[in-house]
Amino acid sequence: MTPIATSRSTAGLPTGTLGVWWLLASEIVIFGGVLCSYIMHRLSHDWWAVEAANTNVYIGLWNTFVLLTSSLFAVLAHSAAQQGDGKLAARRLWYTIGGGAVFLITKGFEWRMEISHGMTISSSSFWSFYYTAAGIHASHVIAGMIAMAVVAMDAAKGKFLHRVENAGIYWHFVDLVWIFLFPLLYIAK
Amino acid sequence: MAHAVDHAPAHDDAHGHHEQSFFMTYLWSTDHKMIAKQYMFTGMFMALIGGFFAYAFRMQNAFPGMHVPGFGMVTPSDYNMLVTNHGTIMIFWVAMPVLVAAFGNFLIPLMVGCDDMVFPKLNRLSYQIFLLSAIVLIAGFFVPGGGFGGAWTAYPPLSAVGNYNLTPAGSTFWVLAVALEFVAFLLGGINFITTSMNSRAPGMKLYDIPIVVWTIVIASILFMCSVGPLIAGAIMLLFDQNLGTGFFNPAMGGDPVLWQHLFWFFGHPEVYVVLLPTLGMVAEIICVFARKKLFAYQTVLYTMFGTGILSFTVWAHHQFISGIDPRMANVFTITTLLISVPIAEMLFVYIATLYKGSITLSTPMLWALGFIATFLIGGVTGIYLGTAGSDVYFHDTYFVLAHFHYTFFPIAIIGTFAGVTHWFPKMFGRMLDETLGKLHFWLTIIPFNCIFIPLFFLGLWGEHRRIYSYELFDELWKYQGIRQFATVSLLVMLAAQVIFIFNFFKSLRSGAIASPNPYNANTLEWQCPSPPPHGNFAELPTVYRGPYEYSHPDRKEDFWPQNSPA
Amino acid sequence: MSDHAQAAHADHGDPAAHEAHYKKIWVILLVLLLISFAGPFVGIRVVTMVTAFGIAVVKAWLVAKHFMHVTLQPKFVMYLMGTCLVFMLLFFAGTAPDVMEHEGANWKKRDPDAGRPERVLHPEAHGAHHE
Numbered sequence: 001m002t003p004i005a006t007s008r009s010t011a012g013l014p015t016g017t018l019g020v021w022w023l024l025a026s027e028i029v030i031f032g033g034v035l036c037s038y039i040m041h042r043l044s045h046d047w048w049a050v051e052a053a054n055t056n057v058y059i060g061l062w063n064t065f066v067l068l069t070s071s072l073f074a075v076l077a078h079s080a081a082q083q084g085d086g087k088l089a090a091r092r093l094w095y096t097i098g099g100g101a102v103f104l105i106t107k108g109f110e111w112r113m114e115i116s117h118g119m120t121i122s123s124s125s126f127w128s129f130y131y132t133a134a135g136i137h138a139s140h141v142i143a144g145m146i147a148m149a150v151v152a153m154d155a156a157k158g159k160f161l162h163r164v165e166n167a168g169i170y171w172h173f174v175d176l177v178w179i180f181l182f183p184l185l186y187i188a189k
Numbered sequence: 190m191a192h193a194v195d196h197a198p199a200h201d202d203a204h205g206h207h208e209q210s211f212f213m214t215y216l217w218s219t220d221h222k223m224i225a226k227q228y229m230f231t232g233m234f235m236a237l238i239g240g241f242f243a244y245a246f247r248m249q250n251a252f253p254g255m256h257v258p259g260f261g262m263v264t265p266s267d268y269n270m271l272v273t274n275h276g277t278i279m280i281f282w283v284a285m286p287v288l289v290a291a292f293g294n295f296l297i298p299l300m301v302g303c304d305d306m307v308f309p310k311l312n313r314l315s316y317q318i319f320l321l322s323a324i325v326l327i328a329g330f331f332v333p334g335g336g337f338g339g340a341w342t343a344y345p346p347l348s349a350v351g352n353y354n355l356t357p358a359g360s361t362f363w364v365l366a367v368a369l370e371f372v373a374f375l376l377g378g379i380n381f382i383t384t385s386m387n388s389r390a391p392g393m394k395l396y397d398i399p400i401v402v403w404t405i406v407i408a409s410i411l412f413m414c415s416v417g418p419l420i421a422g423a424i425m426l427l428f429d430q431n432l433g434t435g436f437f438n439p440a441m442g443g444d445p446v447l448w449q450h451l452f453w454f455f456g457h458p459e460v461y462v463v464l465l466p467t468l469g470m471v472a473e474i475i476c477v478f479a480r481k482k483l484f485a486y487q488t489v490l491y492t493m494f495g496t497g498i499l500s501f502t503v504w505a506h507h508q509f510i511s512g513i514d515p516r517m518a519n520v521f522t523i524t525t526l527l528i529s530v531p532i533a534e535m536l537f538v539y540i541a542t543l544y545k546g547s548i549t550l551s552t553p554m555l556w557a558l559g560f561i562a563t564f565l566i567g568g569v570t571g572i573y574l575g576t577a578g579s580d581v582y583f584h585d586t587y588f589v590l591a592h593f594h595y596t597f598f599p600i601a602i603i604g605t606f607a608g609v610t611h612w613f614p615k616m617f618g619r620m621l622d623e624t625l626g627k628l629h630f631w632l633t634i635i636p637f638n639c640i641f642i643p644l645f646f647l648g649l650w651g652e653h654r655r656i657y658s659y660e661l662f663d664e665l666w667k668y669q670g671i672r673q674f675a676t677v678s679l680l681v682m683l684a685a686q687v688i689f690i691f692n693f694f695k696s697l698r699s700g701a702i703a704s705p706n707p708y709n710a711n712t713l714e715w716q717c718p719s720p721p722p723h724g725n726f727a728e729l730p731t732v733y734r735g736p737y738e739y740s741h742p743d744r745k746e747d748f749w750p751q752n753s754p755a
Numbered sequence: 756m757s758d759h760a761q762a763a764h765a766d767h768g769d770p771a772a773h774e775a776h777y778k779k780i781w782v783i784l785l786v787l788l789l790i791s792f793a794g795p796f797v798g799i800r801v802v803t804m805v806t807a808f809g810i811a812v813v814k815a816w817l818v819a820k821h822f823m824h825v826t827l828q829p830k831f832v833m834y835l836m837g838t839c840l841v842f843m844l845l846f847f848a849g850t851a852p853d854v855m856e857h858e859g860a861n862w863k864k865r866d867p868d869a870g871r872p873e874r875v876l877h878p879e880a881h882g883a884h885h886e
Contacts, residue, residue: 004303006307006308006388008389010386017828018386023375029413029414029416032839032846034421044856045871050876068784069781072822075821113881122433123874128436132434172818176818179818187792451850513852514853514859515860
């Protein structure tokens, strides 16, 4: 039932990949809007540094490590899919998804600790931005995990292997955003 | 890169003709033509609501304190809600779905010569999210406090604090509805752009693409690259409304001007998002009914690109008196004046295309010409507003209101009627009644001018926007007769829409059967049956020439379809 | 019948070599991560900024080039991503003069410290390190 339209590639790349790149373009401006707003406030309020000193850089480090590793598994899954090995690609995608889960669980513990120490979303504008930016990022992590799970289940049956690459490109972007969130929220104190 | 071995796409004809249920055909379809109609009918339904709101607040304006037939008494809170939601609905739930989503969905696969959009299920999902957004918006009218009343621009602190806007629940529904609508159009945009880039018929080079496909694609790109900051802002506003954050609250270290920038960074490209599809449709109609090729196709294309890029650099002209840095006001004045040039050039291109053409004043052509005449006034009056110095006087007066109605109305309403009257035969397989069409045209365009020309003068004389009743302003009360004249003209215009609705539904049932190509046009959508079947073309076309080979000197006929080999 | 373009790297030899390459990039990313983590301990603000953000940019480019293969896509992909980044710079440039200023020619923010919370947080209490 896939239309013939989907199989054409006048622009020089497969349709699904082209679609994902356009999705990423729109995501750059979404996260860009949040991060620009954050940076403007961070640079113009001295007392934000005092608030920001309270983020836990060790947890941030761990989470960055987790996401980078999950990105490795995503690109290894792509490599497996290129060789036509759907089962291996699926397994590696599940590892990627696992990385996402570890990230989210760590975040959960981190936020629980911070909230219990009085750093809630409304306690100051720094924390408002902190939770909002990381929260929007986390929602993209969840969406990516769901998409990869669907792709992995198909890939295990040898179906739609080209989607492994596309899911990976999206996941790498989510990782990219975190690569910038980490120094902004945890290191630049 | 590995291409899936699983991709042998079945041509839908190969499935044989199976009868689909009502549900599958009308509610769960992935066919781009059906989805287009879903967007179109939803948008037109929302236009009725938006128009009704205009009726109610204009009646209050013209006859303050009197009971409005069909609505009741309009309280100040009601007035704010009506004005807010009229604007919101007309832009996000009428102009966008009809111009971008409906015509984009319908025309793009047909005009590029393929069988559907590249992601049909995503297309269906886009519509469903859009429908959900409309439902959420309407639901917000029925919550305690009523619908949001903080203006379609939703500036905080008014929009963020329930005690100020008096519609705390409605505000949240409104923000959610707008956010959902953005998601729907992001997903839809991916489909339009990818299909046009990747799925063109063999032989269709970039300069063979009909201009309306280009304009809808560029509009989608503009939308996708500009809506992000506002999505961020909407989430922040939602949190300010409900979680006690202070993103836009100075007392908590936030800044209301940040919202304004987030909003208008998107808000300005947005007006080009809706303008570009109409510019494209008007171009198509003019070429068909003047039997002439589009003047300077390549220049038009680069104009569209240039306008798109420039549209990202003008946004703060909406904020000249909000206390922005005056040096930025200089910058934005210059960029705003610059952007009037390419659009003015477009109008000249239309006139040059019409020049020495063999013109038929059909209903679509009347609408196209009406667009040029009215949009011209809108564009020219924008100069006074784009210049910071004069804008200091004009901002928030009825001059602004008249300006943007002289742009939005041609874009959204005239553009819609132009497109619908032109492509109705292709969409529904029937011809509309020409006499009723022309009557509807004149009874819409003349009252339209009667409503809004006086409003320019009222603005010049100092009348502020968003005021519930001018009884409170001694120096403005003497113009009440003008307000009443404008309102009566609105009543005439609204009544005239019955002609269109009647014509539409009567022709659906009993209009003359449409041939595949009733206008002898060149573009690919006219080279398949009316309406096109599932899969569009019995045999997918190959393209041999550009879309505007009309009145070619070497040919006997005055048209030359893109896919005919000869 | 479909007509996909063959991407440049379609048949590019040994998959094991590719996988080794990806793992090598991953190790580099981790090393860079550790450097950016260690930067603040040096105590010099400029060093912290360079290691934190300079390394972020380098890591981002490594991920984009080696994992996302952005350089192997048709050129317009990079132009598109670059354009969106430029739009963000444009947004920052147009908004920062308003949001970041605390005073202008004819005005002054009443309370530039507005929003600073009253309560005192102790970074050590939640495992944060404080330079």
